[in-house]
Amino acid sequence: MIRANRRDFLKVAAFCSLCGTGAAYAKTGAAGALPVKQIADGVFAFAGVPAMMNGGNRGEICNLGFVIGEDAVAVIDSGGSVAEGRALIDAIRARTDRPIRYLINTHMHPDHIFGNGAFDAEKVTIVGHRNLRRALESRGDYYLESYRSSMGAELMQDIRIVLPTRLVAAVEELDVGKRKLTLQSWKPAHTDNDLTVFDQKTKVLFTGDLCFAEHLPTLDGSLLGWVGQLDMLRAIEASMAVPGHGPVPSPWPDALERQKRYFDVLIGDVRKAIREGVPMMEAVKTAGESERGNWQLFDDYNQRNATAAYAELEWQ
Amino acid sequence: MFEKMILQRRDIIIAALAVAGVLVSQPSVAEDTSSPGDATWNSLKGDVFGQRPIGNDGGIISIEAPKRAEDAAIVPVDLRFNTAKDQRIKAVTLIVDENPAPVAAVFKFGPDAGVTHLATRLRVNAYSYVRAIAETEDGKLHMTQAFVKASGGCSAPATKNADEAMANLGKMKLRVFSSKTLSSTSMTRVTDMQLMIRHPNNSGLQMDQVTRYYIPAHFIQGLTVSQGDRLIMSMEGGISISEDPNFRFEFDAKPGEDIKVEAADTEGKKFENEWPVATSSL
Numbered sequence: 001m002i003r004a005n006r007r008d009f010l011k012v013a014a015f016c017s018l019c020g021t022g023a024a025y026a027k028t029g030a031a032g033a034l035p036v037k038q039i040a041d042g043v044f045a046f047a048g049v050p051a052m053m054n055g056g057n058r059g060e061i062c063n064l065g066f067v068i069g070e071d072a073v074a075v076i077d078s079g080g081s082v083a084e085g086r087a088l089i090d091a092i093r094a095r096t097d098r099p100i101r102y103l104i105n106t107h108m109h110p111d112h113i114f115g116n117g118a119f120d121a122e123k124v125t126i127v128g129h130r131n132l133r134r135a136l137e138s139r140g141d142y143y144l145e146s147y148r149s150s151m152g153a154e155l156m157q158d159i160r161i162v163l164p165t166r167l168v169a170a171v172e173e174l175d176v177g178k179r180k181l182t183l184q185s186w187k188p189a190h191t192d193n194d195l196t197v198f199d200q201k202t203k204v205l206f207t208g209d210l211c212f213a214e215h216l217p218t219l220d221g222s223l224l225g226w227v228g229q230l231d232m233l234r235a236i237e238a239s240m241a242v243p244g245h246g247p248v249p250s251p252w253p254d255a256l257e258r259q260k261r262y263f264d265v266l267i268g269d270v271r272k273a274i275r276e277g278v279p280m281m282e283a284v285k286t287a288g289e290s291e292r293g294n295w296q297l298f299d300d301y302n303q304r305n306a307t308a309a310y311a312e313l314e315w316q
Numbered sequence: 317m318f319e320k321m322i323l324q325r326r327d328i329i330i331a332a333l334a335v336a337g338v339l340v341s342q343p344s345v346a347e348d349t350s351s352p353g354d355a356t357w358n359s360l361k362g363d364v365f366g367q368r369p370i371g372n373d374g375g376i377i378s379i380e381a382p383k384r385a386e387d388a389a390i391v392p393v394d395l396r397f398n399t400a401k402d403q404r405i406k407a408v409t410l411i412v413d414e415n416p417a418p419v420a421a422v423f424k425f426g427p428d429a430g431v432t433h434l435a436t437r438l439r440v441n442a443y444s445y446v447r448a449i450a451e452t453e454d455g456k457l458h459m460t461q462a463f464v465k466a467s468g469g470c471s472a473p474a475t476k477n478a479d480e481a482m483a484n485l486g487k488m489k490l491r492v493f494s495s496k497t498l499s500s501t502s503m504t505r506v507t508d509m510q511l512m513i514r515h516p517n518n519s520g521l522q523m524d525q526v527t528r529y530y531i532p533a534h535f536i537q538g539l540t541v542s543q544g545d546r547l548i549m550s551m552e553g554g555i556s557i558s559e560d561p562n563f564r565f566e567f568d569a570k571p572g573e574d575i576k577v578e579a580a581d582t583e584g585k586k587f588e589n590e591w592p593v594a595t596s597s598l
């Protein structure tokens with residue numbers, strides 16, 4: 001009750017300041033198209049910066065992209081802010097005037113979905129994993145709250161949690177006009193709502209965060225589930241990959257190797273600690289440590305991964 | 317029966333605090349990221365302890381928690397009790413100041429349980445003090461605290477793997493570790509145990525984005541651990557205990573007697589388990 005009232009108040013506040021942000025956006029809009037590159041015929045992608053989301057980078061930390069068909073455009077992830085989402089739309093409009101029919105969210109994390117609100121005017125169908133809706137329902141408010149301090153009020157005021165309207169139970173095809181995309185829902189891995197997008201024409205695979213390259217993988221689902229599905233992921237015959245984080249494009253399936261090794265080390269270290277009765281608080285300080293030199297953002301995420309891994313593996 | 321009455325009274329307090337906590341804690345999340353001071357605590361301690369004076373820890377209780385919460389949904393907290401003092405600790409209240417429902421748990425210890433160490437895992441929603449208040453047999457309160465910076469972000473305080481959490485609901489695991497500490501009596505041996513219970517321990521503060529109703533809370537609200545007829549400890553829990561509640565504790569065990577655990581959640585589900593504790597492991 002109290003929270004609902006407060007939320008209403010916030011909405012009003014956001015509305016009052018719309019004129020100000022509108023002007024600011026018009027100023028940066030034209031020059032601010034997201035710098036995407038064409039990686040295959042009709043397939044464009046943007047490489048996010050390897051960093052935590054903050055006001056300075058507008059949340060532009062993950063890789064995202066779009067595929068242009070003969071009738072329509074499908075967008076893969078909307079970015080970490082409405083500002084980034086709008087810049088992505090500008091990038092699309094600089095290349096085609098075909099309608100944006102689909103916005104595919106590869107999973108629930110803010111860097112991939114905070115830009116959803118930018119697509120309101122495009123009448124898109126937002127597509128996601130069968131669990132994505134539930135995941136965002138239970139985390140959305142927390143995401144909005146917890147990113148306010150790092151992203152800043154100005155960016156946050158436009159950001160809303162916009163839920164998917166079409167859920168993928170297993171494998172489905174999307175047709176954008178003489179071009180089909182294969183959407184595949186995975187069992188719990190990086191999260192419990194990971195979805196990959198495969199362009200049948202060019203065999204480009206958008207992995208979402210099922211693949212991290214150079215940027216340390218982050219764990220928010222099931223480590224064993226992730227490891228257990230790596231062979232199936234590797235078996236996808238892709239020409240190249242757009243990983244969730246890391247170089248665009250990345251060679252496939254080679255991009256998975258370093259991630260696999262990190263998981264093996266982490267699992268080994270954590271299992272040993274559990275076996276020896278080392279408490280979680282101690283174990284996470286050293287688990288995975290030998291992988292430090294191989295990754296960006298190691299200090300930001302390794303202990304968190306070790307914590308989640310410990311909680312999962314001690315049930316075995 | 318007695319336990320049950322206490323549970324109900326405590327529920328009301330926890331529910332009341334959930335509402336108060338929202339009001340108190342929300343502004344601090346967005347603003348300053350430094351230590352918030354005692355403002356929140358001062359505003360809630362009366363709801364939990366009334367007018368009772370709360371002293372410092374006096375060497376009776378100490379707390380350890382990571383300065384930075386790596387995974388805000390799983391923050392390990394370690395409590396140690398000094399039983400060398402004359403005063404036995406009857407109960408410990410664990411509080412996370414800035415959480416929507418600040419009272420994470422109230423633990424009560426059996427008169428001859430000899431609990432010297434208790435570790436569990438908490439959800440910490442924001443930069444917050446985590447406090448442990450021990451009540452000794454003379455009725456006095458002794459407080460210790462640690463400041464935790466919850467890093468927020470990817471690991472929201474929600475179930476990581478929701479389907480599996482429900483599929484394994486109530487499953488328990490007990491581990492026994494060898495302990496090097498000497499027991500206080502010749503009849504018992506200090507034993508280091510870890511109890512794990514599969515439960516999503518949902519906070520219920522998450523809103524359904526379509527209906528705008530809160531998803532009902534579903535958490536373990538009561539737990540007792542006993543050996544034979546002896547109470548080792550009981551817990552009245554709130555939503556700030558992490559998913560898959562986990563307790564590691566050291567106590568005086570009697571060789572050869574079974575460990576029994578009973579738990580109940582907010583949907584009225586009861587979970588029970590019993591383990592023979594081999595004499596060799598004690």
Ligand SMILES: [Zn+2]
Nearest residue numbers: 062111209244
């Ligand atoms: Zn990501």
Ligand SMILES: [Zn+2]
Nearest residue numbers: 107109190209
């Ligand atoms: Zn992610």
